[in-house]
Each structure stands twice: as C-alpha cells, then as structure tokens.
Amino acid sequence: MNVKTVRVVRAVRPAEAKDEICVIKKKSKGELVVVDHPLIKHKITLLRNKNTRVNVFRDLVEEVSTLIGFEATYDFPLYEVEVETPVAKTCGFKLEGKKVAIVPILRAGVSMVNGLLRLVPLAKIGHIGIYRNPDTFEPVEYFCKLPASISKRSVLLCDPMLATGGSAAAAIDMIKKRGAKDIKFLCIIAAPEGVKMLHESHPEVKIYTAALDERLNDHAYIVPGLGDAGDRIYGTL
Ligand code: PRP
Ligand code: URA
DSSP states (O other): OOEEEEESOOOOOOHHHHHHHHHHHHHOOSOEEEEEOHHHHHHHHHHHOTTOOHHHHHHHHHHHHHHHHHHHTTTOOEEEEEEEOSSOEEEEEEEOOOOEEEEEEETGGGGGHHHHHTTOTTOEEOEEEEEEOTTTOOEEEEEEEOOTTGGGSEEEEEOSEESSSHHHHHHHHHHHHTTOOEEEEEOSEEOHHHHHHHHHHOTTSEEEESEEOSEEOTTSOEESSOSOHHHHHHTOO
16 A cells, blocks of 8 residues: 655655565555654664664664654544633643553564653553564564453554564564454564565554665665664663
C-alpha cells in the first residue's frame, strides 16, 4: 500500500532506496509511516555516527522514540469537554484514555520505552524476548510477559531496528496469539526488506519509522544503518 511521509518532504535518497520504496508502494498492502522531521534527521545522523558515545546514544534513542510515538498516537480518540480559562468558557478535548501497552523486543527495544512513556505515562509494559540467530538470521524466542487484558489494549510494539523483519513478525505472532488486535510497530531505522516482510505477514500492523534505509548487507545488517543497536545501547560491542 502507501508509504506515507509525515510532515516534511523526504530528502533525496539513493537510487536503490527509491526503487525499493516503489516496490513497497506497488506490492504491499500494509502502511509505512516515515516520520520525517528536521529534529529527527539531526538525531538520526548522530545515532548513525560510529563515534557517538553510549550515553549520548541512549538519550538520542529515547528522544527519537518520543518523536515517533507522537505520530503513532495521532489517532487516539478524544472527547469534548468544557473548560473555563481566566477569560472565558470554551470547548476543549480530553483523551478517552484508551488502554495502552508498550511492548519492547528485548534487548534493544527497552531503550525506547522511556521515550514512549513520556507520552502515555500510564501505559502498561510487556516484554518479548527474541534474538536473531547470527548464522541463519532467524528469530529465536525466549521470553514473553504481557500485561493483563492485552486484547483490549492498543499495543505499541517497539524495536529500534527492522532488518529482515523476522524478529518483529515473530513478536507480532506472539502478541496476537495472546489476543491483541490493535498493534502498531515502532522502530527507528527500517530496511525495505523488513517492511516488505512485515507487510506481507501482518498487513494490518502499521509501521512507524524515523528512517527508511537502502538495504541489508550479507550479514543482514541495515545499510547504512547504525550498527548493532543492542550492542551500542548496552556497550557490549
Ligand atoms: C536486533 C534488533 C532486532 C533485530 C532486527 O536484535 O534489536 O530485534 O535484531 O533484526 P531482524 O529484523 O532481521 O529480525 P538482536 O537479534 O541483535 O538481539 P539483541 O537486541 O538481544 O541484541
Ligand atoms: N540488528 C541490529 O541491531 N542492526 C542491524 O542493522 C540489523 C539487525
């Protein structure tokens, strides 16, 4: 379906990425939102820089997560209320208080949680443990603990990297199996291969990303990407 770039016109991208975006547009049914904004572009550039130190890297992931989360909560329902300012009565709005679950994919996804909690402080937190087999790149599941009544919650599943899409697709399978119906996937950098995979396996899950990169390399790392997100966040390089 459609690749939607929010707010600002996308910067000129390398030819390969443009081709991939066309393929995604033509072939897939799902929706991808690239949250494109000068602040995000600036912060993503700092994240990509291999010399960015671990403390700065963590702060930036948190900040970008808030900015992506801002867009991903755009459709939260409101109801009208009357409010009295020091000058006059007027009509205002309150959030209907949709129940939210933030679900990070371990390990790297945890770094996005605080940034999202700034927007929805009362959200419950679930955890999904998945790592990628380094040889096959297949996802390996090892943990799942979700908040009660997950079927009634709006789930914000988060992981900074969408590479092959295997981990995100497996996480969505796990959440759906436990009853969740309303799921959005939030990441910081996506590869076209991962977007395509997720759109094919879970077309109703809207993807929000801060950047859509060119491709994967032979080790299934995102190019240009930012390297291994978990290692950079936890200093385990
Ligand atoms: C990274 C990343 C995603 C996954 C993306 O995690 O945080 O979970 O890889 O790759 P995929 O789209 O090809 O599945 P990793 O497997 O390195 O585990 P970690 O967070 O425990 O380091
Ligand atoms: N996981 C990461 O952390 N980075 C990549 O580029 C791909 C998978």
